[in-house]
Amino acid sequence: MALREAAGAPHARILAVGGYRPSRVVPNSEIVDAIDSSDEWIRTRSGITERRWATPEETVQMMAVAASRKALAAAGLEPEQIDCVIVATVSHMLQTPSVAALIADELGTDHPAAFDISAACAGFCHGIAMANDFVRGGSARHVLVIGVERLSDLTNLHDRGTAFIFADGAGAAIVGPSDEPGIAPVVWGSAGEQADLIRQNVDWLTWGNAAEPMEQPYLAMDGNPVFRWASFAMAKIGLEALDRAGVTPEELDCFVPHQANMRIVDALARSMKLPESVTIARDIATMGNTSAASIPLALERLIEEGDAKSGDTALLIAFGAGLVYAAQVVVVP
Numbered sequence: 001m002a003l004r005e006a007a008g009a010p011h012a013r014i015l016a017v018g019g020y021r022p023s024r025v026v027p028n029s030e031i032v033d034a035i036d037s038s039d040e041w042i043r044t045r046s047g048i049t050e051r052r053w054a055t056p057e058e059t060v061q062m063m064a065v066a067a068s069r070k071a072l073a074a075a076g077l078e079p080e081q082i083d084c085v086i087v088a089t090v091s092h093m094l095q096t097p098s099v100a101a102l103i104a105d106e107l108g109t110d111h112p113a114a115f116d117i118s119a120a121c122a123g124f125c126h127g128i129a130m131a132n133d134f135v136r137g138g139s140a141r142h143v144l145v146i147g148v149e150r151l152s153d154l155t156n157l158h159d160r161g162t163a164f165i166f167a168d169g170a171g172a173a174i175v176g177p178s179d180e181p182g183i184a185p186v187v188w189g190s191a192g193e194q195a196d197l198i199r200q201n202v203d204w205l206t207w208g209n210a211a212e213p214m215e216q217p218y219l220a221m222d223g224n225p226v227f228r229w230a231s232f233a234m235a236k237i238g239l240e241a242l243d244r245a246g247v248t249p250e251e252l253d254c255f256v257p258h259q260a261n262m263r264i265v266d267a268l269a270r271s272m273k274l275p276e277s278v279t280i281a282r283d284i285a286t287m288g289n290t291s292a293a294s295i296p297l298a299l300e301r302l303i304e305e306g307d308a309k310s311g312d313t314a315l316l317i318a319f320g321a322g323l324v325y326a327a328q329v330v331v332v333p
């Protein structure tokens with residue numbers, strides 16, 4: 001016998017976004033001594049002037065709930081209307097249960113599907129791609145996609161290659177049904193042969209079982225090869241995402257890349273030959289690299305400051321540990 005299949009909405013779009021920026025502002029001056037660096041070096045090499053590091057109260061769950069409440073209010077939705085919660089994070093320190101289930105409960109939702117995904121800095125774009133398919137495929141009607149990180153917990157403050165980059169924050173988006181196409185096809189993939197370039201330096205079990213006390217595991221990055229890969233290989237992926245959306249660089253309104261490094265943002269815009277008319281997200285200057293949270297936070301800022309308008313097209317592109325990447329054109333809520 002033939003089984004029934006789910007029927008979804010004709011199209012999906014991002015209905016709203018919301019962000020949470022931790023209260024503690026950390027200027028470059030506060031971290032330079034431990035890494036024998038300078039404010040000027042950090043600004044020129046990364047474009048970062050300050051970042052936010054979470055206080056003990058600003059947990060992954062707390063920040064995610066705050067960002068989600070903002071997105072729910074902006075969408076005019078009640079928590080019970082969410083039927084799937086996807087959380088992209090690498091810094092929820094408990095192996096199980098998923099933080100998505102805890103967030104769903106704290107928000108007062110009505111027992112939605114809830115799970116975490118591990119796609120590092122590209123996690124939010126992976127979540128948007130999945131949410132788009134869930135809504136159109138009939139598996140869910142309103143999906144809450146969260147990117148949240150407390151990278152300060154996994155940062156070695158004496159590591160010159162990472163201490164000035166990584167930061168904390170949360171961003172959320174709600175994907176729901178739409179009359180018009182609002183999320184174009186995703187271009188995504190992995191390059192696992194380069195897995196060593198960004199990694200946790202030692203696994204928790206090895207650390208916990210070490211005969212001699214070891215320093216807590218942290219994120220290690222071979223920055224320069226990642227920088228070159230992101231600046232060149234990712235430009236091709238961005239152009240492919242534009243092509244699959246049927247949008248030319250001239251027609252694009254906003255470019256919201258993962259906020260990894262201001263020089264990567266500029267290099268990508270240059271390689272893709274984006275015209276001057278395209279608004280470029282530059283949230284990294286005051287937020288640092290918040291991994292999975294960086295795109296929703298940057299998009300929220302563009303909307304709040306009036307630099308992105310509802311109905312604009314925005315190219316999202318994210319890349320990170322794995323190495324993995326994902327890019328898609330979306331319509332700004």
Ligand code: UT7
Nearest residue numbers: 035037041045046121160161223224226227230260261320
């Ligand atoms: O979010 C996930 C994906 N991550 C990324 O996309 C990050 C990608 N990588 C980067 O953003 C950059 O590689 C960094 C910002 C991390 C580093 O910039 P870079 O231009 O690649 O610098 P580098 O590592 O090639 O080092 C250049 C010089 C070296 O000195 P010499 O050999 O030229 O004399 C380093 O020793 O800068 C020195 N250096 C520093 N100096 C002051 C390295 N780190 C520092 C530091 N302060 N913190």
